[in-house]
């Protein structure tokens with residue numbers, strides 16, 4: 269299982285969390301990555317943790333003020349990027365363009381989707397993975413894998429019917445090792461989570477618990 273921690277715009281210390289994630293990844297052998305604000309990518313990647321961006325723009329170099337250039341993200345040390353999110357909704361054509369921009373510089377791609385239908389739609393664009401996250405469960409205390417297990421199972425089959433090479437992760441409310449294990453039992457190959465780590469008093473202890481059942 270892959271554990272992908274999205275720091276969003278939470279008022280956490282990205283370097284402290286990245287350092288903890290790197291330590292736990294090394295001691296457990298579990299793949300853990302941290303998706304940080306673009307302005308923090310370089311400092312996060314200097315910790316040695318697998319570093320992801322939270323989005324990249326569909327454009328390349330040029331007159332595109334305010335864009336998050338895939339080339340710049342890769343140059344700052346990111347090896348992957350989230351694309352689209354319930355909190356940062358993009359049109360399908362822009363998602364397609366962002367996947368192409370990421371692939372141009374070798375970034376791994378994970379497109380977020382709200383439900384199995386959107387999972388199928390974005391799987392057709394052949395990202396490396398799709399993360400299904402029901403918006404109503406994001407930021408809550410109950411994991412998608414226990415609150416709505418069918419959405420995970422349905423997203424896994426929906427993606428496989430379109431493109432068997434696309435991995436499916438799940439997210440929303442994931443915060444414990446049990447949540448990660450049950451996500452795996454439902455067919456997800458990774459989890460995408462945020463508040464459970466970014467808002468924790470002791471992020472390292474949460475990360476240790478997340479990998480404890482793997």
Ligand SMILES: O=C(CO)COP(=O)(O)O
Nearest residue numbers: 406407440441461462463
């Ligand atoms: O939106 C999410 C990750 O991208 C999930 O957020 P929470 O883990 O806070 O529910």
